Amino acid sequence: MAEVLVLVEHAGGEVKKVTAELLTAAARLGTPAAVWAGPGIEAGQPRLAEFGAVKVYVADSPDFADYVVAPKAELLASLVASAAPAAVLVAGSAEGKEVAGRLSVMTGAGVLTDAVDVAAGPDGAALVSHANFGGAVNVHARVKSGLAIIALRPNAVAPEAAAGSAVLEPVSFEASDAARAARVVSREVAAKSARPDLQEAQIVVSGGRGTGSAEGFKVIEELADVVGAAVGASRAVTDAGWYPHAFQVGQTGKTVSPQLYAAVGISGAIQHRAGMQTSKTIIAINKDPEAPIFEIADFGVVGDLFTVVPQLIEEIGKKKQL
Amino acid sequence: MNIVVLVKQVPDTESVRKLVPGAGTLDRAAADGVINELDEYAIEEGLRIAEAHGGEVTILTMGPERAAESIRKALSMGADKAVHVLDDGIAGSDALATSAVIAAALGQAGFDLVIAGAESTDARTGVLAAMLAQRLGVPQLTLASKVDIEGTSVTVRRVSDEGIEVVQGSLPAVISVMEKINEPRYPSFKGIMAAKKKPVQTLTLADLSVGAGTAGLAGSSTEVADFEPAPPRGAGVIVKDEGEGGAAMAAFLAERKFI
Numbered sequence: 105m106a107e108v109l110v111l112v113e114h115a116g117g118e119v120k121k122v123t124a125e126l127l128t129a130a131a132r133l134g135t136p137a138a139v140w141a142g143p144g145i146e147a148g149q150p151r152l153a154e155f156g157a158v159k160v161y162v163a164d165s166p167d168f169a170d171y172v173v174a175p176k177a178e179l180l181a182s183l184v185a186s187a188a189p190a191a192v193l194v195a196g197s198a199e200g201k202e203v204a205g206r207l208s209v210m211t212g213a214g215v216l217t218d219a220v221d222v223a224a225g226p227d228g229a230a231l232v233s234h235a236n237f238g239g240a241v242n243v244h245a246r247v248k249s250g251l252a253i254i255a256l257r258p259n260a261v262a263p264e265a266a267a268g269s270a271v272l273e274p275v276s277f278e279a280s281d282a283a284r285a286a287r288v289v290s291r292e293v294a295a296k297s298a299r300p301d302l303q304e305a306q307i308v309v310s311g312g313r314g315t316g317s318a319e320g321f322k323v324i325e326e327l328a329d330v331v332g333a334a335v336g337a338s339r340a341v342t343d344a345g346w347y348p349h350a351f352q353v354g355q356t357g358k359t360v361s362p363q364l365y366a367a368v369g370i371s372g373a374i375q376h377r378a379g380m381q382t383s384k385t386i387i388a389i390n391k392d393p394e395a396p397i398f399e400i401a402d403f404g405v406v407g408d409l410f411t412v413v414p415q416l417i418e419e420i421g422k423k424k425q426l
Numbered sequence: 427m428n429i430v431v432l433v434k435q436v437p438d439t440e441s442v443r444k445l446v447p448g449a450g451t452l453d454r455a456a457a458d459g460v461i462n463e464l465d466e467y468a469i470e471e472g473l474r475i476a477e478a479h480g481g482e483v484t485i486l487t488m489g490p491e492r493a494a495e496s497i498r499k500a501l502s503m504g505a506d507k508a509v510h511v512l513d514d515g516i517a518g519s520d521a522l523a524t525s526a527v528i529a530a531a532l533g534q535a536g537f538d539l540v541i542a543g544a545e546s547t548d549a550r551t552g553v554l555a556a557m558l559a560q561r562l563g564v565p566q567l568t569l570a571s572k573v574d575i576e577g578t579s580v581t582v583r584r585v586s587d588e589g590i591e592v593v594q595g596s597l598p599a600v601i602s603v604m605e606k607i608n609e610p611r612y613p614s615f616k617g618i619m620a621a622k623k624k625p626v627q628t629l630t631l632a633d634l635s636v637g638a639g640t641a642g643l644a645g646s647s648t649e650v651a652d653f654e655p656a657p658p659r660g661a662g663v664i665v666k667d668e669g670e671g672g673a674a675m676a677a678f679l680a681e682r683k684f685i
Contacts, residue, residue, distance in 0.1 A: 115588065172566055172584065172593050173556060197587050198544075198552060198569055205553030208522050209560040214647030215521060217551040231651060237443045237548075243450065243653040248646075285565035286595040289581070294589035307684065331685060349606060350585075355439060355547055356463060356605045364684050374439050378547075385682060386659070387675060393666070400659050403678040407667025415672025420685050423676060 106190035108134040109183055110157070111176065111203065113195050117147030121304045122195040124263035126256055127155040129222040131266060133230050134190045137161065138270070139183060141168040141176050149270050156266030161187075163277035167284065173199060174283035177206035183275070184211055184251060191230050193222075196255040197303075204255045214247035220260040220361065220382055230254060238355065238374055239381030258303045259361045260382065294350070302334045302351060307364045310336035310353055310380070314369020314390060314409050318346040323413050324368055330420050336360065336380075338370045354379035369409045372397025389413065427481030427597075430535060431472040431505065432528065432542040432554070435459040435489050435496040439547050449643060450650025451518040452548055454490055461496045464543025466503075466610040467603045471573060472541045473504045474608065479575055482506045484535060488516055488527055494626070501621035502613035508626045509535055515631050518643030521549070525557035527641050530634040532562065537598055539580070544569055544602045555602035565595025568602040 108130035113120040123138075130136035138157040140148065145162050152160055161183055167175040180192055180203070192207065194200040201217050208215035216232045225231035230252040234243040246252070302308065309331065311324035321341065328335045336353040337346070353360055355378040365383035370376055372388070372395055380386070381400060388401040389409050398404045405412050437443045437457030444453040461469075472483045485500040485508040487493050497508045511531055519527065532540060540562075545552035559566035567573075570582035571590070580599050584591040613621070631641055639645050665674050679685045 172568075172591070174560070174566065177560070198585070199587060201552045202556035202566070202568060205521065205525075205551075205556040206560040206566075208553070208647075209525065209557050212522075212647070215551075215553060216648060217521070217553060225651070235656065236445075236653075238439075239656055240443070241445060241653055242656050243445070244651040245450075245648055246651055247648050282563050285563075286559075286567055286593050286599075288591050289594050290592045291588070292590040292592075331679075364679075364682075378439070381656075385684075386662075387678070389671075389675070393664075398662070398664050400662075401664065402659070402662040403675060404662055404664040405667050405671035405675050406664060407671045412667050412671045412675070415670075416675050417672075419673045419676030420679070423680055423685055 106134045107137040107187050109180065109187070109189045109192045110136055110138050111180060111192070111194045111200070112138050112140050112148065112152065113197070113200070114140070114144060114148050117144035119148045119151040121263065122258040124155040125258065125261045126193045126195065127152070127157055128264045129256055129261050130193050131156050132222060132224050136268065137187070137189070139180060141179055145272065149272065153268050153270035154265055155263060156268040157270045158268050159271045159273050161273050161275050163275045165277045165279070167279035170288055171279060171284050172286040172288060173202045174206060174286070175279040176203045177210060178279055178283050179277050180207050181210040182277070189251065191252040191254060194255050196257040201255045204253050208253050211251060213251035213253050215253040216245055216247070217255040219254050219256045222254060222256065222261065235382045238378030257359060257361060299328060300332070300334045302336060302358055303360055305334035305362050307331050307333035308336050308353070308360050308362045309333045309366040309368065310338060310370060311341060311368050312338035312370030313340035315341065315346065321346045323410065327366070327368070327413055327417055330417050338376050367397050368413060370397055371395045372400065427476065427479055427538045428484070428536055429472045429476055429481055429539045429541065430484045430486050430532060430537045431468050431500070432540065433465045433469065433485050433487045433496055433500050434462045434546050435487065435493040436462045436546055436548040443548070445653055449518055450653050451643065459492055459495060461499055462543055462546045464545060464603065464605060467605065467607050468541045468543045469500050469503055469505060470608045470610040471603050475539065475573070475575060484509060486528065486531055486535065487511070488524065497626055498621050499613065501624045502618040503611055504617060507624055510626055510628050511634070512628050513630045515638055515642045518646060519641050520646035520648045521551045521553050521557065523641045523646045525554055525561060527631070527634065527636055528554070529558055529561040530636050531629060532558070534634060539597060540600045542600070542602045544604050555600050559600040562600065565599040567593055567595050567599050569604055570601055571604050571607055573601060
């Protein structure tokens with residue numbers, strides 16, 4: 105079976121959850137082979153083995169951190185040439201998609217971004233699912249022939265443990281001059297929140313216009329913390345400055361796909377639904393019974409969030425003590 | 427400075443968006459067309475850079491005849507001129523094919539700075555700017571929340587998954603901009619009147635020497651196998667809070683094993 109390359113997302117030797125999801129998806133199409141760009145493989149190798157990586161191509165070069173996107177795409181292009189994989193899978197993060205885009209130009213292979221599922225089609229080639237127009241239309245797409253480059257939405261495929269040998273295969277790499285055109289001169293790493301990452305979280309609690317103010321939005325954080333959730337916000341909230349833009353869920357913000365999504369004081373305009381409609385279970389609290397969010401909610405309460413949420417928090421506390 | 431802003435006309439997200447049966451391409455006639463939202467930030471950024479550093483702003487659009495409406499709006503905001511790639515052969519182009527056509531148009535028009543929105547609201551691929559940087563062999567200064575230009579050096583604050591990266595490159599370069607990088611201006615009455623007289627050049631694929639095998643549905647390397655409307659989510663339970671709403675929701679979460 106042909107190899108399927110998986111570009112590993114890692115920071116400080118820690119492998120991100122989306123990589124386990126990518127390895128699980130890769131195993132459906134061929135032999136999963138991880139690609140590690142940068143330092144820290146010693147710490148990351150066990151995790152890659154745990155999710156079925158048969159081998160790991162390792163290229164440790166400072167170019168990956170010093171220059172934007174292009175070096176990673178060049179590394180993948182060189183492995184495409186030498187290993188002739190059936191597909192290349194990357195995380196559907198903003199950077200992952202850019203790597204996929206450059207690789208597509210380099211190889212002439214088709215790129216399928218924001219996939220929510222991947223399967224082998226009747227001919228064994230990758231068939232990708234998309235949830236288009238904010239989840240209103242389900243589309244199956246594929247490349248016409250040859251290599252498929254796929255960017256997979258985080259949290260969309262459930263990772264499955266599968267023993268792999270994760271044999272390390274060092275690769276020598278040096279970025280071309282063209283790939284060194286955009287240089288990273290400094291980094292400001294966002295303060296690490298105690299809450300889970302918005303796009304990786306199993307539960308997301310989001311607040312909207314109904315919270316009324318930055319002060320009112322605190323009840324969203326309280327609810328998130330009792331269920332171990334990430335906090336999200338609608339555009340009305342970030343536009344008003346009640347919560348940072350980095351937490352915006354929706355068309356022009358982040359797309360999330362958690363097991364449980366709680367929309368609190370959010371009407372559910374298309375702008376917002378585009379970012380959360382593929383969540384597995386949706387609950388909503390809104391004082392307007394006509395709010396469109398109730399059309400997609402599995403459970404909804406029509407009422408004032410400032411009385412419903414405190415009661416919800418209290419009841420969750422009671423159930424935890426049982 | 428020769429600034430080219432990429433503008434895409436997209437179906438209004440408030441209207442019903444459909445795909446064409448068979449081809450699985452976007453039905454562009456079914457919905458109202460508007461300028462892709464992030465492209466408005468790109469236009470504004472281009473105008474501000476031209477105002478601060480001198481230069482000319484050209485709008486580059488690829489799309490059907492009606493995309494001319496979006497071009498006029500961009501011109502009425504203050505851009506100087508426009509290029510419209512208009513050819514039946516471009517319909518159904520995927521991201522890779524689109525980037526080939528745009529790169530050819532940029533090569534012909536010439537540029538110091540290309541500015542695009544970080545993604546479109548219809549296809550949402552978010553790959554075009556990176557593809558163009560690769561094709562044109564220029565620095566990729568994308569996902570910018572701030573742009574600073576000093577001489578020929580361009581510095582952007584790149585919004586990465588981990589935080590902010592300060593990224594630097596030299597002109598010519600490709601930039602993509604994020605939401606809220608600026609406050610896009612509204613066209614003034616004077617601007618709307620002036621836009622009517624601004625030059626719009628129409629180019630075909632032949633004018634750009636782009637072969638039929640490179641663009642459109644036939645020239646795309648990806649295809650839609652099939653599509654269907656998402657099944658409606660099972661009707662949920664909606665209760666009115668009469669003092670027990672929070673408790674009822676907690677019971678639902680317990681039943682589904684979330685707590």
